[in-house]
Amino acid sequence: MIVEDDRTVNTLIAEAIEKWQMDPIIVDNFNDVENLFLKTQPHLILMDINLPVYDGFYWNQRIRLHSKIPIIFISSRNTNMDMVMAMNMGADDYVSKPFSTDVLVAKINALLRRTYNYKDDHQDIISLHNVTLNLSNSTVKVNDQAIDLSKNEYKLLQVLMNQSGQIISRDHLLRSLWEDERFVDDNTLTVNINRLRKKIEVAGAKDFIKTKVGQGYLIE
Missing domain, CATH: 1.10.10.10 (Winged helix-like DNA-binding domain superfamily/Winged helix DNA-binding domain)
Known part of the structure; x- marks a missing residue:
């Protein structure tokens, strides 16, 4: 699930992960991220910080009420404070913009392997x-x-x-x-x-x- 309001970045990420037989879910309604998550039940979330309406930290907190799904923050905000805040709020990784899609996909694959290891959608x-x-x-x-x-x-x-x-x-x-x-x-x-x-x-x-x-x- 890609929570990113920049359409160019959305397209770039979606094309990269589709090459690995992953199905991107692109958020286009930033008032309803939580409900889309509950409806689609993705395996991993890529979360921007600067978003319309509410920021990525807010949606991270909302999603953590329901799930321990792996979350990778992707943001142009690359200060130590932003990174520490993201990790303290339950993020699993942090990628700064601009980024290499190869590195991002490698991080996604590694996190999916560690998290699921042939488990189903529910980690329990x-x-x-x-x-x-x-x-x-x-x-x-x-x-x-x-x-x-x-x-x-x-x-x-x-x-x-x-x-x-x-x-x-x-x-x-x-x-x-x-x-x-x-x-x-x-x-x-x-x-x-x-x-x-x-x-x-x-x-x-x-x-x-x-x-x-x-x-x-x-x-x-």
Whole structure:
């Protein structure tokens, strides 16, 4: 979502991100930025500071009432005070005009990767294949069927799904679950993994958690 009143800059940004298969939402009614955000639910916002009616700081505050969506400020105002104010109000990055579109797109891509990592539009939902994990209420569903997990089983699934595509070592999982893994029997991790795997498979997600012998566990 591009919140910028300079049509030349709008066009420049829109053309640059479209080359990366992103869909720009260009704001043209600066009285109604908040409602357009709620209606369109974008994945990221590019926000100018100097805008008609209300400035970018105001709209940043309004949007932060609803979402933790990543916001990049783009502005010709490049004083340290403006940058500090933007970051303190919840912005994720700040780009000064004039800017390189290549640098801007790189920042957008990096921020999207860090923020979502294959999550859906809501940052508290992680969905992989037919398994959905809801971070806001600590529930897990397989094919829309809720499954009951223990606290440790839920933590294990969260770590593995958050880092899908990566092999997670047993040591890393032990540290994630227990503050001092020295006092935990290694077999405890195996028991928790096996219980988690069985519950997920019974619900219909077979081979969801893979074992990499001598390396750890993986969700692809």
